[in-house]
Amino acid sequence: MAAKPEYRDRPDVEVALLDALVDRGDDGMTVLELRAAVDADIDAIEDALASLKADSLITVETDDRVRVYPHDRVVPDPDAATDEDRGVVDAIRRRLGL
Numbered sequence: 001m002a003a004k005p006e007y008r009d010r011p012d013v014e015v016a017l018l019d020a021l022v023d024r025g026d027d028g029m030t031v032l033e034l035r036a037a038v039d040a041d042i043d044a045i046e047d048a049l050a051s052l053k054a055d056s057l058i059t060v061e062t063d064d065r066v067r068v069y070p071h072d073r074v075v076p077d078p079d080a081a082t083d084e085d086r087g088v089v090d091a092i093r094r095r096l097g098l
Contacts, residue, residue: 004076007057013040013048021058021070028067 002008003018010018020037021029029037035045049068052058059069 001076001078003070003074007074011048011051013038013044014052016040017045017048017052018057018070018074021068022075025075026069028061028069030065030067034068 001019001022003015003022007018008015016038017034020034024033031045031049034049035042038045040048049058053060057071057074059071061067061069
């Protein structure tokens with residue numbers, strides 16, 4: 001599953017992090033797991049995480065380990081219809097404003 005479309009206009013590393021976090025849902029991910037899931041160097045990941053946290057798109061919890069979670073507003077509603085669910089014709093109509 002991918003992050004909501006309105007959050008996909010961010011830098012590539014941020015989008016990749018959000019997508020990885022949305023895929024893991026309630027489990028969250030450690031920084032090491034994020035590093036393994038996203039093809040970027042640790043400095044780029046650290047900068048992207050800082051930006052996402054500043055924009056309140058992720059939450060960070062510290063218990064025995066630091067875990068990162070996507071904010072609820074970033075996670076798409078699984079029951080909502082997507083373009084693929086509605087069909088190509090409906091997607092074209094919506095895009096053209098018909």
